[in-house]
Amino acid sequence: MNHFAFSLQNVVDANGVIISVMGMLIVFSALTVIALFIAALPKLLPLFDKILPEEHHHHEAVPSRPADHEQVLAAIGYALFRKHAETLPAE
Amino acid sequence: MNYFLNFLSTTAFATMAWENLLMIVIGIVFITLAIRKDYEPLLLVPIGFGMIVGNIPSVAGMALSVYDEGSVLSMIYFGVSQGLFPPLIFLGIGAMTDFSTMLSNPKLVLLGAAAQVGIFLTFIGALYLGFNPAESGAIGIIGGADGPTAIFLSAKLAPHLLGSIAIAAYSYMALVPVIQPPIMKLLTTREERLIRMKAPRTVSQREKIIFPIVGFLIACLIAPGAIVLVGMLFFGNLLKESCVTERLANTARNAMIDIVTILLGFSVGASTQAQTFLTPQSLLIFGLGALSFCIATAGGVLFAKFMNLFLKDKINPLVGAAGVSAVPDSARVVQMVGMKEDPQNFLLMHAMAPNVAGVLGSAIAAGILWSVLVL
Known part of the structure; x- marks a missing residue:
């Protein structure tokens, strides 16, 4: 770097404006094509889907069944009821 | 007695210059900002401590600093100087990025492109100040607001400025919540800040899997210089979205990115020895860096306003500020500024689209500058 050699000529000599305009245009074109895609x-x-039909395979998470939830909730409810009943003074 | 006197002459007290002390104080300020103000602590703590370590004067004949051949620190710094760490960080970023918001609203991608104007205008500014084209390209990339990209490009184009550029990039990234809001408010009206955007659509898993492959092909066929950064970004994303490599994606976004961040932050900090860092050039780089951040923010906001001239569903122009790729900080700033006007307006999701597009845009810009200026 030439220390503090402020000059517009530096920009002209290095084709600064051309490189910048070209750079912006390329960035815009790349992202525009991506946006269009x-x-x-x-x-x-x-x-x-026609070429590669969607397949459900073993890697996909198995959705939980509502029936499971109901059973688990019933079990938790029963356990809480028992615990609560034990701590209550006998009437 | 001679041994003792010899030892005394090797202590850091004897060789410490005021410049080293100043850098140590700056390192402590970084650590304080990270701990007290929560400014990018994951980066500022390693960098700050690295600055303290790097400014203890070396002992003649002992390989200690990052610039001494064969020293342990120089081996860690190898990952920075050869551009190894930034692509690994991009792999981790890819594995933690959800492109859904971008996929659901593709027009927001253009805001990520508009914000890159900061890079190219700063490139012109650096040329004007007398930096050579390669140095100017490396300085300009600070405007991308992306630390790894800045380090990668300066390692390739201007290794002697790497310390200053990296510190400037990370400092300004940490200061995003301070730098951006005044510019955003200055360039928008209250009515514009109140604009509510349509909720994004649901994106299918298939779209998320196809995108990293096709996105990479498009970006790198147009700008092959971006292969390393964009390739790693999309590879990481494919690991995440494919659903069959969850272990790899987990490692990339957790353990690996953490290890690389520690090594990168610490060694970049240690490279800021006062004798190489405290120069008039560094001051100019810091000035240009601040300017590029402001231009990038303004570019995104103004382009959003320009797009609104043609759009039926208006964009909240604040979202344009997230086009600078400081992920996710600039998106958070958009949310914060938007909520100040309307606490029920949630812009974070929308802002993430230009934010990740900005990462892509700055990596592409780095690829372009590398290929144009290295030849």
């Missing part, structure tokens, strides 16, 4: 993705999904 994202916007089109929901419409492309049925196409993907």
Whole structure:
């Protein structure tokens, strides 16, 4: 670096403006193409489904069944009732 | 007696310069800010302590500092100087990033691009001040508000400025809650700050899996210089979203990123020896860094206002400020400023879209600057 050699000529010599405009345009184009792809993705999904139909495999989390919840809740409720009954003075 | 006198001459008291003392004080200030004010503690504590360690004067003949060949610190610093740590951090960031908000509202991606104007205007500013093109590119990337990207690019383009650039980038990232709100308020009206945005749609798992692969292909076919950073970011995200590599994703976003952050923060701090750090160049870099942050914030906000001229569903322009890629701090700032006007307006989810797009944008910008300026 030339210490404190402030000059617009430095920018001109290094093609600073051209590099900056080009850089911004490339960043914008890359992200615009990505944005367009994202916007089109929901419409492309049925196409993907035809080529690679969705499969449910062992890695997916197994959804819990409502029946399980009911049984667990009943068990917890019964245990709490027993504990509560034990601590109450005998009437 | 001679041995004792010899030993005394090797103590740090004998060789300590006032510049080293000043750097030690700055290190203590960093640690204090992290602990008392909660400013980026995960970064400022390692960097601050590293600054203290790096400014104990070395003993002649002993390999101690990051700049002494064969020293332990130089081996840790190798990950910084060769650009190894930043891509590993990107892997972890990818494994913890949820692109759902971006996928549900793709137009917000453009705000992440607009905020990168800070990088390129600062590049011009640095050239004007007399830095050479490679140095200017490395300084400009501070405006990306992304520490790992700044370190990666300066390691490639201007290794001698790495300490100053890294400290400037991380300091300003920590100061996002201080720097951004005044600019956001200055550039928006109250009515604009009150705009409520439509709730994002639900994104399917399939979209989340396809995106990192296609997103990488698009970004890196356009700007191949971004392969390392963008590749690791999307690879990490694929580990997360594929649902079959949960162990790897967990390691990347927890243990690995923590280890790398410790090593990176500490060694960057230790590289700020007063003799190499306290120069007029560093002052200029800090000035340019602050300017680039302000320009990036303004760029995002103003572009959101520009987009509103054409959109039916208006964007709250505050969201544009999250285009600087300090994740998730700038998104949190958007939420905070938005809630001051309307406590029921939740902008955080919307702000995360330009925020992650900003990470992508700054990595692409770094790739462009690297490929243009290194050739």
